[in-house]
Amino acid sequence: MTLYGDLDEISTIPPPTSADRRPEHNDTCVTHEIRAEEDLLSARHAVREATLRAGFGLVDQTRIVTAASELARNAYVHGGGGTLTIELVQQTGRQGLRISVSDDGPGIADLDAAFTDGYTTGAGLGHGLGGARRLMDEFDVTSAPGRGTTVTAVRWSGPR
Amino acid sequence: MTGGPRGGVPILRLGDVLVTGLLNELDDKSAIAFTEELTERIVDDRARGVLIDISRLDLIDSFVARTLMELTTTARLLGARVIVAGMRPAVAITLVELGLQLSGVETTLNAEQGLRALGWEKAPAPPTERGVS
Numbered sequence: 532m533t534l535y536g537d538l539d540e541i542s543t544i545p546p547p548t549s550a551d552r553r554p555e556h557n558d559t560c561v562t563h564e565i566r567a568e569e570d571l572l573s574a575r576h577a578v579r580e581a582t583l584r585a586g587f588g589l590v591d592q593t594r595i596v597t598a599a600s601e602l603a604r605n606a607y608v609h610g611g612g613g614t615l616t617i618e619l620v621q622q623t624g625r626q627g628l629r630i631s632v633s634d635d636g637p638g639i640a641d642l643d644a645a646f647t648d649g650y651t652t653g654a655g656l657g658h659g660l661g662g663a664r665r666l667m668d669e670f671d672v673t674s675a676p677g678r679g680t681t682v683t684a685v686r687w688s689g690p691r
Numbered sequence: 692m693t694g695g696p697r698g699g700v701p702i703l704r705l706g707d708v709l710v711t712g713l714l715n716e717l718d719d720k721s722a723i724a725f726t727e728e729l730t731e732r733i734v735d736d737r738a739r740g741v742l743i744d745i746s747r748l749d750l751i752d753s754f755v756a757r758t759l760m761e762l763t764t765t766a767r768l769l770g771a772r773v774i775v776a777g778m779r780p781a782v783a784i785t786l787v788e789l790g791l792q793l794s795g796v797e798t799t800l801n802a803e804q805g806l807r808a809l810g811w812e813k814a815p816a817p818p819t820e821r822g823v824s
Contacts, residue, residue: 572718575750593750593781597789600752648790659753662789 559584559619565603565632566612574603574615578630581617585628587688595628595686598663602632602682605659610634610680626688627668633681639674702729704736708809709771710802712744713755722758729762733771740809741766744802746777756791763796773797776805 561581563574578599582592599615606613613634620627639645646661660682664670667684674680702711709732713725733741743762748755763773776799778786786793799805803813 568719572716579749590781590784593779593785594788596750597752597785600750600754601789604752604754662753662791665788665790666785 561617563615563617564612565607565615565634568607571600571603571607575600577615578617578628581619581628585619585626585688587628587686591686591688594666595630598666598684598686599630599632601659601663602630602684605682606632606634606636606680610636613679620685622687627685629683629685631681631683633679635679638676638678638680639672640676642672642674645672700725702732704732704738705806705811707736707738708740708742708806708811709733709736709738710742710744710806712746713748715747715749717748717755719754722755726758726762726765730765730769733766733769738771741771741773742802742805742809743773743775744777744805745775745782746779746801748782749779751778751782751786751791753789753791756786756789756793759796760793772809774799774805774808776800776802 559581561577563577564570565574575596579592579596582595587595599617603613603615606615611634613632613636616629616631616633618629618631620629646664648661660672663682663684667686669683669685671683672680673683700712700714702709704710709729711725711729713722717725729741732738743759745751751759759775763775766773774797775793778798797808799808807813
């Protein structure tokens, strides 16, 4: 076996991610496909687990998982499915959890209306988007008709 | 498993009261199946009251909230009073922030208070061994 062969073999081994070794640091990133109804449940489990790893208390855990559940359901019901990404993030000593939900659905034509409690184009209560925003510290929606929707939300631990 | 609980939790009958609960692993299908089964049981058992224990539920999102509100309304139209018991404090805080007050849904702190509200009193303590000659 040549030296180059050895190197090739080594290079095919994926580098250990920080998720494997140091889950308390950032760049931990998990992605979940939301294609079927069952995926909503597994997405919730993944978010719950991440909140535990980030050290959130019980109320914050519940807030974050509930917000994620609303966003994942929006992507499933209105966007025809999508992707949920969970990231542990850090900022000036604070630990945070970022959840992003993207779909390739029809997009949201009127964002202001979508944030209004009671506004719904589906069969829900119309509290999903506005409610999820209240449960998180940072909340950003990117959407345009025909271009899908991406919601990114962060909750920070500690005093706010 | 024919006749098994479709919503995951058995529905017990105590006199004219049905007692059941929701589990934390509630997906949409289970929630809908639960609603249908409970509605049928209210009619079949001529129930006047329904106690739903939610102390195992670690999350109520807008879907579960809607399920509980619709279930309560449907039961009321069938002449039964629904009490939702045992909501966890973290769930209550989150629900309020989410903007959902479960309007029209009667709640109690725990299942015992719920049963009492539905007419079931705490049984007297059983006689002790010493009292028996």
